[in-house]
Amino acid sequence: MNGTLERTFAAGIERELTAIGTGRSRLQRHQRRARMATVAAGSLALAGALTGAALVVVYGLPGTTEVTPFPDSVSGSYVGTAEVELGAVPEGADRVILDITCSEGGKIEVQTRPAAGSTGGGAYWDCSDPIREIPTTHIDxxxxxxxxxxxxxxxxxxxxxxxxxxxxxxxxxxxWGVNARGETYGVPNDEGLPDLHSAQATNGKIGYIRNTELMAFEGEGYIDVYESDGETVIGKFPIGDPAELGDPEE
Structure with missing residues (x-):
């Protein structure tokens, strides 16, 4: 499994972390629905800029969404807010796939498909943000x-x-998969969050964190990362900066 953050998606870190939540943004209080993008070439590990950990989407895990682009594309250059003419919506289409390139100026925002239980969502980024090493942002x-x-x-x-x-x-x-405890497990998608959703532990292992444990957690520290059975602990997931939290085994 390639756990490296795809640089093309670096500009989306702020959007995804806001949607997913972290210890500092208090996911357990706001109960935000996760909105995670998938990467056609493998996996997307969202860098824990605030947590030091990663919530991951890996092809093959239950609940993964595979996106197939239609062959015809349109292109254009614009300044400021603009309408992108796509032509009539073809049968079977359920989304628009965009590759937007900018390297100067201010913020850009695109409306994204709403997750279950929400009225809408959006991708947004700052074209001049120094974290953006590649100027193209992919939105699927x-x-x-x-x-x-x-x-x-x-x-x-x-x-x-x-x-x-x-x-x-x-x-x-x-x-999503269902374990012997009756819990759903897999990756967040348009249906929302499974009971156990995919995450990477501090030891590098890919497993699942229990949504109720994350929601109930207060302050900063570690929660367990499980195998899909929801019982076997394979590592720890940090809420907060691991450099400040210390060794999870101590």
């Missing part, structure tokens, strides 16, 4: 045009130049 879950429309809006700060390659896409999501 942008919202389709409104009923009867053929274009989507990309919101950008005035004077911000950007270009895009866009196409329609379809997706197929596998079912």
């Amino acid at each position: 879950d942008a919202r389709l045009p409104a009923a009867g429309a053929t274009s989507i809006t990309v919101t950008a700060d005035p004077g911000t130049p950007w270009s895009v390659v866009a196409r329609y896409g379809s997706s197929e999501t596998s079912d």
Whole structure:
């Protein structure tokens, strides 16, 4: 399993960490629905910029969404907020796939498909953010045009130049697994969070953290990472900065 953060997606770290939550953003209090992107070439490990850990999406785990792009694409260059004309929505399309390139200016925002139980979501980033080593941001879950429309809006700060390659896409999501305890396990997807969702422990092992334990946790520290049975502990997941938390085995 390739646990390396894909640089193309570096600009999305802020969006994903906000959606997933961390010890500092108090996921257990806000109970935000997870919105995680998948990477066509393998896996996406979201760097724990705030937690020092990673919530991961790996192909093959239950609940993974496989996105298939349609062959035809459109491209264009714009400044500030603009409408991207995509043409009529083809049969079977359930999303728009975007590769947006910018290296100067301000913030850009794209409306994304809503997770279960929510009314909507969005991807947003700052084109001049120094963390963005690659200027192209890939979004594989942008919202389709409104009923009867053929274009989507990309919101950008005035004077911000950007270009895009866009196409329609379809997706197929596998079912979550169910263990002997009756708990669902897998990766977060449009249905929300399974009872046990995928995470990488401080020892590098990939397993699952229990949603109720994360929600109930107060302050900073460690929670258990389990195998899919929800009983066998294989490591620890940090809530907070591991450099400050110390060794989880002590």
